[in-house]
Amino acid sequence: MPVEPYSDADASVVEQQLGRQPRGVAGVAWRCPCGKPGVLATEPRLPDGTPFPTTYYLTCPRAVAAVSTMEADGVMAEMSQRLVDDPALAAHYYRAHEAYLAARAEFGPAVPEIGGISAGGMPTRVKCLHVLVGHALAAGRGVNPLGDEALDLLGEFWAKPCLGEQ
Known part of the structure; x- marks a missing residue:
């Protein structure tokens, strides 16, 4: 998946x-x-050698805060149960997991320590909505069904002033 270059101005933000x-x-x-940057693509291995499975890192403070509230409200448990109850949803979520792994492969060499492991609980549960929202924003609608649902729940989080603006 193509990403935009990361500039010095982006780094400051x-x-x-x-x-x-x-x-x-x-x-x-x-x-x-x-x-402003809202989701960063990260390399599968950090500069210090640490494996890093979070390919799409949500940085927008408004989105991060809103997703944290959703997590505290129990949305992850409900979504995880739906994966058990709905085979079609589970199959689509599995495809999101595969898409996540394919995207990671574009950002750096394979990292054996995290081979086959995506992030956010994929492909069988929901462990981190921040990852799913980051994936949905980066990949676009239709790739990660639960990321899309979380985005729908968030609404237009960007409509309020951004960090440093009032």
């Missing part, structure tokens, strides 16, 4: 968003309509 410098950035996978 992301450091402000996260409160630290990100590691292993491969590029910007999704930008907010205001133009």
Whole structure:
């Protein structure tokens, strides 16, 4: 999946968003309509050698906060149960897992320690909505069904002023 180059200006914004410098950035996978990075693509192995399965890292503070609230409200448990109850949803989610692994392969050499492991609980459960939302934003609608659902629940989180704007 193509990503945009990660500029010095992007690095400054992301450091402000996260409160630290990100590691292993491969590029910007999704930008907010205001133009700021909202999802970073990361390399499968960080510069210090650590395997890093989170290919799509959600950085937008508004999205991160809203997704954290959804997680606290129990959305993950409900989605995980639906994967057990709905074979069609489970099959689509499995394809999202495969798409995630294929995208990771584009950002760096294979990392045996995380071979076959995507992120966010895929392909059998929902462990981290931040990953699923990041994946849905980066890949576009229709790739990750539960990421799409979470985005629908979030609404237009970008419509409020961005970080540093009031």
